[in-house]
Amino acid sequence: xxxxxxxxxxxxxxxxxxxxxxxxxxxxxxxxxxxxxxxxxxxxxxxxxxxxxxxxxxxxxxxxxxxxxxxxxxxxxxxxxxxxxxxxxxxxxxxxxxxxxxxxxxxxxxxxxxxxxxxxxxxxxxxxxxxxxxxxxxxxxxxxxxxxxxxxxxxxxxxxxxxxxxxxxxxxxxxxxxxxxxxxxxxxxxxxxxxxxxxxxxxxxxxxxxxxxxxxxxxxxxxxxxxxxxxxxxxxxxxxxxxxxxxxxxxxxxxxxxxxxxxxxxxxxxxxxxxxxxxxxxxxxxx
Amino acid sequence: xxxxxxxxxxxxxxxxxxxxxxxxxxxxxxxxxxxxxxxxxxxxxxxxxxxxxxxxxxxxxxxxxxxxxxxxxxxxxxxxxxxxxxxxxxxxxxxxxxxxxxxxxxxxxxxxxxxxxxxxxxxxxxxxxxxxxxxxxxxxxxxxxxxxxxxxxxxxxxxxxxxxxxxxxxxxxxxxxxxxxxxxxxxxxxxxxxxxxxxxxxxxxxxxxxxxxxxxxxxxxxxxxxxxxxxxxxxxxxxxxxxxxxxxxxxxxxxxxxxxxxxxxxxxxxxxxxxxxxxxxxxxxxxxxxxxxxxxxxxxxxxxxxxxxxxxxxxxxxxxxxxxxxxxxxxxxxxxxxxxxxxxxxxxxxxxxxxxxxxxxxxxxxxxxxxxxxxxxxxxxxxxxxxxxxxxxxxxxxxxxxxxxxxxxxx
Numbered sequence: 001x002x003x004x005x006x007x008x009x010x011x012x013x014x015x016x017x018x019x020x021x022x023x024x025x026x027x028x029x030x031x032x033x034x035x036x037x038x039x040x041x042x043x044x045x046x047x048x049x050x051x052x053x054x055x056x057x058x059x060x061x062x063x064x065x066x067x068x069x070x071x072x073x074x075x076x077x078x079x080x081x082x083x084x085x086x087x088x089x090x091x092x093x094x095x096x097x098x099x100x101x102x103x104x105x106x107x108x109x110x111x112x113x114x115x116x117x118x119x120x121x122x123x124x125x126x127x128x129x130x131x132x133x134x135x136x137x138x139x140x141x142x143x144x145x146x147x148x149x150x151x152x153x154x155x156x157x158x159x160x161x162x163x164x165x166x167x168x169x170x171x172x173x174x175x176x177x178x179x180x181x182x183x184x185x186x187x188x189x190x191x192x193x194x195x196x197x198x199x200x201x202x203x204x205x206x207x208x209x210x211x212x213x214x215x216x217x218x219x220x221x222x223x224x225x226x227x228x229x230x231x232x233x234x235x236x237x238x239x240x241x242x243x244x245x246x247x248x249x250x251x252x253x254x255x256x257x258x259x260x261x262x263x264x265x266x267x268x269x270x271x272x273x274x275x276x277x278x279x280x281x282x283x284x285x286x287x
Numbered sequence: 288x289x290x291x292x293x294x295x296x297x298x299x300x301x302x303x304x305x306x307x308x309x310x311x312x313x314x315x316x317x318x319x320x321x322x323x324x325x326x327x328x329x330x331x332x333x334x335x336x337x338x339x340x341x342x343x344x345x346x347x348x349x350x351x352x353x354x355x356x357x358x359x360x361x362x363x364x365x366x367x368x369x370x371x372x373x374x375x376x377x378x379x380x381x382x383x384x385x386x387x388x389x390x391x392x393x394x395x396x397x398x399x400x401x402x403x404x405x406x407x408x409x410x411x412x413x414x415x416x417x418x419x420x421x422x423x424x425x426x427x428x429x430x431x432x433x434x435x436x437x438x439x440x441x442x443x444x445x446x447x448x449x450x451x452x453x454x455x456x457x458x459x460x461x462x463x464x465x466x467x468x469x470x471x472x473x474x475x476x477x478x479x480x481x482x483x484x485x486x487x488x489x490x491x492x493x494x495x496x497x498x499x500x501x502x503x504x505x506x507x508x509x510x511x512x513x514x515x516x517x518x519x520x521x522x523x524x525x526x527x528x529x530x531x532x533x534x535x536x537x538x539x540x541x542x543x544x545x546x547x548x549x550x551x552x553x554x555x556x557x558x559x560x561x562x563x564x565x566x567x568x569x570x571x572x573x574x575x576x577x578x579x580x581x582x583x584x585x586x587x588x589x590x591x592x593x594x595x596x597x598x599x600x601x602x603x604x605x606x607x608x609x610x611x612x613x614x615x616x617x618x619x620x621x622x623x624x625x626x627x628x629x630x631x632x633x634x635x636x637x638x639x640x641x642x643x644x645x646x647x648x649x650x651x652x653x654x655x656x657x658x659x660x661x662x663x664x665x666x667x668x669x670x671x672x673x674x675x676x677x678x679x680x681x682x683x684x685x686x687x688x689x690x691x692x693x694x695x696x697x698x
Binding site: 003006007009010013014017110114115116117118119120121122125126128132133134135136137138204206207208209211213214216217249252253256257258260261 | 331332333335336463489490491492494495496497499500501503504506507520521523524527528530531532533534537553554555557558
């Protein structure tokens with residue numbers, strides 16, 4: 001029984017981590033079709049912002065939940081203004097440009113903080129479950145991921161801004177005719193996506209530490225999740241995370257972590273072979 | 288001057304031929320009053336946590352030699368290359384060191400992969416390779432001189448002690464590449480010898496940062512202790528998550544690599560307290576010789592130098608053991624230095640007595656089991672004068688002078 005609870009926890013945790021690292025990308029790539037190769041570095045910057053702020057005496061929760069997303073939103077705003085804005089609609093060019101941005105950010109952080117791991121300890125202690133115990137912080141992580149996903153879903157479908165954003169993404173000319181400033185909508189969406197990525201990095205910092213090149217470990221998994229999810233923005237990547245996460249966690253548990261990682265990728269290949277426009281084409285009809 | 292293309296080509300060919308023949312003839316240190324040695328450590332990139340402190344120790348060794356009047360009347364010049372945590376840089380810089388700098392000795396290329404890529408180059412140019420990293424053992428060739436612990440010198444005493452003190456059930460968690468897998472093989476050898484049991488061998492790719500499933504698995508297996516050979520920055524997440532799950536006080540961790548990358552300083556004390564490691568050297572070692580060494584070190588390199596761990600000390604020991612061999616040989620020539628090494632030189636280093644071993648080209652040395660508490664290591668047990676493993680006679684440069692193949696431990 002105890003071991004079953006622990007295993008369920010590992011599975012849910014795996015889904016939550018995939019969702020957490022993918023949400024920012026889902027907003028930027030899913031909505032704007034901007035292949036943001038610097039997504040991993042936005043996560044990394046969020047982690048660094050948290051660790052640095054905390055080392056400077058800022059309360060850990062404040063560093064994670066406020067400082068990090070705001071700082072990365074600022075970086076996102078600058079990147080959008082200087083680079084991404086000029087390249088909307090040019091898929092390959094944005095890919096190269098954001099890749100360059102990613103290399104620049106890794107280099108800059110390495111130059112400033114050095115190529116060494118930094119970190120903060122996980123708060124909240126642990127919760128005993130029978131003979132086992134789990135980190136309470138990881139439960140918090142699962143909770144806040146759920147909260148983030150639900151509020152993004154609500155914001156997109158139940159607020160005026162969500163409606164405008166979706167309109168601008170679907171048909172920017174028509175939206176512009178109706179008096180919507182599409183450039184502004186794009187900019188805000190990009191910044192929100194960056195802020196969410198920064199928050200993800202901040203939340204991950206206590207359990208994984210920060211390194212200048214840590215983004216590489218996340219960016220591939222985030223892309224796999226978002227692309228397997230397909231067109232439906234939030235429900236798409238969420239369903240992909242719900243399929244991929246348990247497979248990875250269970251195979252890591254019962255076989256080896258290498259098998260777990262490999263099967264995640266294999267499963268994504270199979271999904272895309274059967275449903276070329278992603279899991280969500282099952283209920284959106286392939287849009 | 289009229290320099291035609293033909294004369295330019297001819298003269299440059301002559302120059303390069305001269306430099307090649309020059310170094311092959313071993314006239315490296317002809318009539319100059321300096322002699323050059325090369326270091327090939329990773330001073331940037333993910334392995335700089337190992338490379339930079341090691342290079343610092345090499346620098347200090349050279350300073351100390353020169354302050355004492357140099358070696359055979361020559362000042363020693365250290366040409367430090369930065370291998371940038373890139374395997375390809377090892378052989379490339381080794382070649383430059385041999386041909387351009389006429390180095391008479393090289394240290395560094397610290398990871399197993401870099402060492403294997405670099406040693407053929409140093410062998411080709413007959414530049415003796417003094418290897419100062421802790422490693423899994425098995426590099427047995429004439430041109431390599433291993434000055435730090437090899438697999439059996441670290442893992443055997445640590446596991447012997449662990450099986451006796453901590454319990455019989457071992458759980459192995461390690462990074463997935465050659466060295467941790469070789470160390471993993473030792474778990475089974477030692478479990479058999481000590482009547483223990485290896486519950487699992489879990490290997491993780493180097494970029495994994497989520498260890499939730501791993502921790503669940505360990506909790507389900509209920510081992511008496513964990514043997515960790517996790518390497519690199521991302522893997523440090525394991526210790527964070529292990530402590531966050533409240534397991535640090537419940538199941539002890541032993542490791543032959545923890546601390547070598549300054550993990551005890553990077554992680555918080557509450558994430559590392561009570562972890563055991565095994566090295567020849569640790570900075571807190573309480574001997575008069577080490578105290579004197581640290582005082583000299585602080586004077587030369589500054590009070591706030593990086594922590595000197597069991598990996599970094601290799602940067603010092605290699606140069607000093609080489610210098611001893613040079614003095615006895617009264618020559619910088621590779622073959623003469625090798626002959627001197629093979630006579631069995633006894634040298635007292637910061638980590639105690641070391642004796643060079645002829646047939647294996649390794650060293651007999653002490654190994655200490657240490658425990659960390661609030662970022663400070665303390666001594667738990669010492670195993671004195673452990674001889675290098677002969678690999679059942681296979682590691683013997685007298686019997687197999689041309690052997691270059693990497694040896695695996697026999698079960």
